[in-house]
Amino acid sequence: MLKLGTHLGTIELTSGYLSALIGHAAAGCFGVVRMNPVGATQGVRSAVLKKDAVDSGVRVTVPKGSKKVIIDLHITVSYGVNVTAITDSIRNKVRYAVESETGLDVEEVNVFIDGMENG
Numbered sequence: 427m428l429k430l431g432t433h434l435g436t437i438e439l440t441s442g443y444l445s446a447l448i449g450h451a452a453a454g455c456f457g458v459v460r461m462n463p464v465g466a467t468q469g470v471r472s473a474v475l476k477k478d479a480v481d482s483g484v485r486v487t488v489p490k491g492s493k494k495v496i497i498d499l500h501i502t503v504s505y506g507v508n509v510t511a512i513t514d515s516i517r518n519k520v521r522y523a524v525e526s527e528t529g530l531d532v533e534e535v536n537v538f539i540d541g542m543e544n545g
Contacts, residue, residue, distance in 0.1 A: 445481035451523040457507040462500040462540045494533035502541045513537045
């Protein structure tokens with residue numbers, strides 16, 4: 427849970443909301459085939475449910491003493507697309523979505539390409 431203090435009070439964001447917001451933004455980018463589970467929890471959930479959750483492939487961290495978030499994304503891309511263009515597009519779209527919807531500052535958006543498929 428992230429807490430944001432404003433002049434009107436405190437806003438609390440759950441990690442589920444933030445991960446879903448980021449997952450929707452990243453999955454909607456051109457060239458992204460799917461988001462890949464990261465970590466044991468997402469891997470087991472994906473195997474048991476036999477489908478990917480919207481927050482699959484998303485890891486959000488907030489360093490101690492910082493008010494900025496670091497976002498890690500694990501994706502599979504379409505074969506034959508420009509990887510640099512895809513990653514730049516994802517970084518920009520995710521940063522914009524998080525900053526405009528939540529007011530949080532994004533320090534980094536790290537995109538890890540785990541594979542490619544004909545898509």
